[in-house]
Amino acid sequence: MRCLWITLADPDPPHNGQFIYSGGLIGSLAQAGADMAVLGLSRPDGKRADGARETPGDGAIDWHLAEHKPRSRWSSLRSPCPTSRTAAARRTCMPGCGACWPRARGTAW
Numbered sequence: 275m276r277c278l279w280i281t282l283a284d285p286d287p288p289h290n291g292q293f294i295y296s297g298g299l300i301g302s303l304a305q306a307g308a309d310m311a312v313l314g315l316s317r318p319d320g321k322r323a324d325g326a327r328e329t330p331g332d333g334a335i336d337w338h339l340a341e342h343k344p345r346s347r348w349s350s351l352r353s354p355c356p357t358s359r360t361a362a363a364r365r366t367c368m369p370g371c372g373a374c375w376p377r378a379r380g381t382a383w
Contacts, residue, residue: 277303279312284320284339305331315342 285297304310316324316339326337 275307276309277311279303279310281312281314283315283317283342284322284337286321287319300335301330304328304333304335307332309333310335311338312336313338315340317342 279296279300281296281300282292285293285300288294288297300310300312310333312335314337316322320339322337322339324337324339324341326339328335328337
């Protein structure tokens with residue numbers, strides 16, 4: 275089985291519940307035999323690089339991580355949108371996500 279997992283960021287190291295939950299499910303699916311393609315943002319303290327591949331159990335995990343460049347807090351004052359909404363909509367993020375999407379998609383999704 276092939277799965278596409280879209281997450282906020284690399285879940286390792288697992289500092290909070292979101293990263294513990296995502297990391298646990300991604301790892302469990304791969305150990306059960308799923309071939310996972312994971313899309314998200316890289317983290318400054320993250321352990322993985324874009325294009326990393328792991329093979330836990332019978333499955334595999336391909337990591338497709340775009341560089342995370344947070345906006346300044348001052349620029350958030352001008353925006354009517356919350357910071358979490360504008361992080362994904364920035365033009366600097368879109369090329370990274372667009373570049374990894376075809377690789378994650380593969381040939382037979």
